[in-house]
Amino acid sequence: MTPERWAEIEELFHRVAESDPASRNALLDNACCDDPALRKEVEALLARDGGVAAAAVEASVREELQNLLFPLTGKTVSHYQILNGLGGGGMGLVYRAQDIKLARRVALKFLPEESAKDPDVLRRFEREARSASALEHPNICPIYEFGEHEGQPFIVMPLLEGQTVEQFIHAQGAPKGPQQVQKVIDLASQVLKGLKAAHEHGIIHRDIKPGNIFLTADGQSKILDFGVAKLTHAEIEEDHLGHERAETATTVKSIDLTVSRTGAVFGTAAYMSPEQVRGERVDARTDIFSFGLVLYEMATGKRAFGGNTWPVLQEAVLRATPKPVRGLNPEIPARLETIISKALEKDRAARYQTASEMLADLEDLQRQLAPKHLPRAWALRLGIAAAIFIAAFIVVLAKKPKTVSVVPEIKLRQLTINSSENPVIGGAISPDGKYLAYSDTRGLHIKLLDTGETRTVPKPEALKDQSVKWEVGFWFPDSTRFLTTLHLATEEWGEWSSVNGSIWAASVLDGAPTKLRDHAVVAGVSPD
Structure with missing residues (x-):
């Protein structure tokens, strides 16, 4: 049974189970009029219900589906305990696992059994391990290990918490407002840094797409899946070209997934x-x-080229001009539209020649959009001039008869509005003056001072059902993250015990905080 068939059975089962019992037969008649086997499967699941709670039946169905799609669930592979399946695609199945030796969570990517027998697929899988393991860069997902289990090759990677760019685009859509636009530019700059590192090592990815770029919970972009990467180093080029010449073209079977x-x-x-x-x-x-x-797609929320068949997409990629970025999203700066257009030149000689060139233009745009600051030399001159003026002013005042002293007017600005039932515990303003991070009895919050927009930082998944208190610490120099101390609510706030305290890093971007250290309550950030 295919995953698609299981999904069809599960969807119909839930529809029927949630309907009025008197109307179930009519619903099944309508849904299964030309598919009696589908009806039989759904009725079998309904018969198992037999008074069992719907949630229990659903859990049972999902367990069966998990075991069918991810047959290694629950097994031990080398020193890894397989916990559950995470997903899959043309190049393999991905599992969540526990590294028994190092006591850490990892992701294991297996080639499907039938694919492991195909020398071409096996070679591409090994190429992914070799390509990614040759790269050490914060914006590239590393490979820990390459192994084999009962004839099935696998690679071991970090278990990343967050979402792919594909999921990010689906959730956010086109960016609205300066903060979201700057976030897109920042994420794009990180990806280009990863591509720059790969290209400098002679590795071309060849399958860059939203599903192959991951955004971690702490705001980092990571390039995934080097399964079709081309290695261009001289020592492997001859072998690689020999394989390429031996391969023959076949049709692209799926627009979204199949290579x-x-x-x-x-x-x-x-x-x-x-x-x-x-x-x-x-x-x-x-x-x-x-x-x-x-x-x-990140800037507009839409694909540049549409089409449901390979010939239509082929024609679009070769000849069509995408709709103007700012026509789809006026929030995008004109300079960013120009950068995207240059990257999409059909003639590669007119395109950016290196990732470094495109990165330089994006970073220049980031500087243009950042709050303006005086150059250091001018700031120094103004500071000296101000000091001279103040000194002269003091001399003049000293010579004047004594009068009533002038008290400078201090204007206060209220940054938070909390009731007495939910007092503010503490806060800190980012070094660039754009954000206020603060905590109260209801959680941890980040406020954009220019607009007043406030976002509540989500709790880590493991603490969803626990009552906690956050204490805001120091900001990182780049003003995108800050330290925060978590205290379990059972502690007395005034007791600085580290037994139940832990240090976390929270990001102004989306996502829950990332734990840095257990059993600690005080931490600082170095100037660099």
Whole structure:
């Protein structure tokens, strides 16, 4: 039974189970008129209900589905205990696992059993392990280990908490307001730093798309899935080209997930470059075009090229001009639209030639959008002039007859509005003066001082049902994160015991705080 068939059975089962018992037969008649096998499966699940709570039945169905789609659930592989399945695609199944030796959670990616017998697929899987393990960069997901279990190769990776860019776009849509636009630019800059590192190591990803870029809970972008990466180092080029020449072209079967198995055409159809579509030799500029498509989608909430079939998409990638970015989202700065347009040039000679070039333009845009500051030399001159003026003013005052002293007017600005039932515990303003982080009895909050927009930081998943108190600590110099101390609510607030305290890092971007240390209550951030 395929995952799609299971999903169909599960969806109909829930619809029928939640309906009035008197109308169930009619609902099944209508839904299964030409599929008696579907009706039989759903009726079998309903028969199992037999008075059992609906939630229990649902849990049972989900357990069966989990075991079917992820058969290694519950087993031990090497020194990893498989906990549950996380997802899958053309290049493998991904499981959540516990590293028994190092006592940490990891992700294990397995080749499906049938795919492990295909030498081409196996070679691409090994290429992913080799490609990613050669790269050490904060914006590239590392590979811990490569192994094999009962004939199935697997790689071990960090278990990332957060969401893919695909999920981010689906949840946020087109960015609204300066803060969301700046967030998109920051995330894009991080991805380009990762691509720059890969290209400098002679590795071209060839499958950059929203599903292959992960946004961690603390605001980091990480490039995933080097399964179709092209290694261009001299020592491996000859072997790689030999394999490419031996491979023959096949049809792209799925617009979203399936990659072709030709030596020249690799990648996901909707995010391919023109040279990939034409089957030409690719280079770093291919990744730049694909990332331009991703950035277009992040900026507008829509794909640059639409189409449900390979021929339609092929024609669009080769000849169509995407709709103007600012026409779809006027919030986007004109300079960002220009950057995206240059990345999407059909002629790669007119495109950005390196990730460094595109990154330089994005960072220049970030500086333009940042609050303006005087150059240090001018600031020093103004400071000296101000000091001279103040000294002269003091001399003049000293020579004047004594009068009533002038008291400078101090204006207060209230930053929070809390009731006495929910008092503010503490707070701190970011070094750039843009954010206020503060906590009260209801949680941890981040306020954008210019607009007053306030976001409550979500609790970590493990503490969803616990009552906790947060204490705001120091900001990091880049003004995107700050330290915070978590106290379990059973503690007396005035007792500085570290037994139940822990240090966390919270981000102005979306996501829950990340734990840094247990059994601690005081921490600081170094100037760098």
